[in-house]
Amino acid sequence: xxxxxxxxxLHVTLFGFGPxxxxxxxxxxxxxxxxxxxxxxxxxxxxxxxxxPGAAYIGGKTLRPIHDIxxxxxxxxxxxxxxxxxxxxTNKLTKFLLRDKKIKSKLGADFRRxxxxxxxxxxxxxxxxxxxxxxxxxKIFIDYSRLRSNAFKFNFPISEIALVxxxxxxxxxxxxxxxxxx
Numbered sequence: 358x359x360x361x362x363x364x365x366x367l368h369v370t371l372f373g374f375g376p377x378x379x380x381x382x383x384x385x386x387x388x389x390x391x392x393x394x395x396x397x398x399x400x401x402x403x404x405x406x407x408x409x410p411g412a413a414y415i416g417g418k419t420l421r422p423i424h425d426i427x428x429x430x431x432x433x434x435x436x437x438x439x440x441x442x443x444x445x446x447t448n449k450l451t452k453f454l455l456r457d458k459k460i461k462s463k464l465g466a467d468f469r470r471x472x473x474x475x476x477x478x479x480x481x482x483x484x485x486x487x488x489x490x491x492x493x494x495x496k497i498f499i500d501y502s503r504l505r506s507n508a509f510k511f512n513f514p515i516s517e518i519a520l521v522x523x524x525x526x527x528x529x530x531x532x533x534x535x536x537x538x539x
Contacts, residue, residue, distance in 0.1 A: 361431075363480040369403050370477070371447050371518065372470045381463045385454060386520055386535055392453045393518070393537035401442050401539060403475055405433040405511040409498055410490055411478070428481075429488040433511065435475040443475060443515065515539060 374385065411430030412422035437444050447470055455461045455468060482488045490498070517538050523531035 360482050361480055362482075364478055367513065368477055369443065369475055369515065371450070372468075374464065377463055381460060382520075382522075382534070384457055384460050388454050388457055388460065389450070389518070389520060389537060390535070392450055393539065398442065398446055398539045401446065401515040402440075402512055403435060403443055403515055404439045405435045405475070405477065406439065407434040408432070408479065409434055410488070410494075411481075425490055427488045427490055430481040431479045433477045433479055435511075437473055437475070440475045444470075 374382075377385075409432060410427035411432045413426045413428040414422055451469055455464065455466065461468075517536050519536045520534040521531040522534060
C-alpha cells in the first residue's frame with residue numbers, strides 16, 4: 358500500500374555500528390580497506406530462502422523478538438549454512454576490526470553480527486507506531502515465505518562491500534562513505 362517503501366538496492370547487511378564519532382568511522386573505513394586488500398574473496402554468493410516481516414525486540418537491548426509485532430520491515434532471509442562463505446568473511450572482518458584498540462573500545466569486545474542469518478531489507482512500512490501483523494497479512498507471509506520453487510532463483514553474487522551511514526530503516530537517504538571490491 359502507500360505506506361510501504363520498497364528498497365531498490367538489493368544488498369546484504371554485514372553489521373551495523375550505530376552512531377559513532379567521526380574518528381571511529383575513519384578508523385573503521387581504514388581497517389575495511391586494509392582487510393579488502395589483504396583478503397580477496399572469489400565467488401561469494403548469497404542465497405535467500407524466505408521472506409518475512411522483520412521482528413521488533415524487547416527494549417532494543419535483547420535479541421528476543423516480541424511475539425506478533427514487527428518493526429515494520431519486510432526482509433529476505435537466508436540460512437548461515439547456505440551462506441557459509443559470506444558468514445566466514447564477516448566473522449574474519451569482525452576480528453580484523455577488533456584488533457584495532459580504539460575500534461574495539463567503542464564497539465566492545467563482544468561486537469558481532471547481531472543475527473545468525475543473512476538478510477536484506479526489502480522495504481518497510483513507513484509508520485511511527487509498531488506494525489502489528491494481522492491475520493490477513495500473516496497469511497500472505499505464510500503462503501509466500503518459502504522461496505524454494507524452481508521458478509525463483511534467489512541467488513546472487515556479491516562483488517563489493519560498502520560502508521554507508523543511514524538512520525534506522527531509512528534506506529532512501531543512506532550516505533555512501535566508500536565501496537570496496539571483493
